[in-house]
Amino acid sequence: MWSYVNRLQFPVSIKEPNANLAQVIISQFGGPDGELAASMRYLSQRYSMPYREVAGLLTDIGVSVAKLRIWNETCKISIKHLW
Amino acid sequence: MGSREQMLKDIGIVDFTLIELTLYLDTHPYDRSAIEYFNHYSRIKNQMTKEFSQKFFPLTIDMAESNKEWRWGMAPLPWEGACN
Secondary structure (H helix, E strand, O other), X not given: OOOOOOXXXXXXXXXXXXXXXXXXXXXXXXXXXXXXXXXXXXXXXXXXXXOHHHHHHHHHHHHHHHHHHHHHHXXXXXXXXXX | OOOHHHHHHHHHHHHHHXXXXXXXXXXXXXXXXXXXXXXXXXXXXXXXXXXXXXXXXXXXXXXXXXXXXXXXXXXXXXXXXXXX
């Protein structure tokens, strides 16, 4: 199902560490309405989707969101330099 | 063919186009011109990914053919600053 790609969708460069911003990003990543939960919802809802083309779409959106997660995670880890 | 940073950026641009085209094609599977567009950029991206992987480090596991050292495991990781 998954294969790792060793690059980012968009370059992340942290010029100034910012703990408050990091907090927001972390909650967007793993929080109750975060990317992590969203991608899992897309990927499990596709199994019961009655319209075939939408099931395909749910797969691709779920995967895209998962890629975003990687971006978020990187952001988070970069900000870690602050701590 | 440019620096590591430039090549990664270019791959990112083409990849973004492909992601959006994929989503469009999922719901418009018979749009011939979109399919042509997809084929065109898909070919370019494969070429770029291959070139990058040979020159710098493998981006995907199927590009990780190695000789003396295991290139996949030795490759720098994005959160170590490799992708900026």
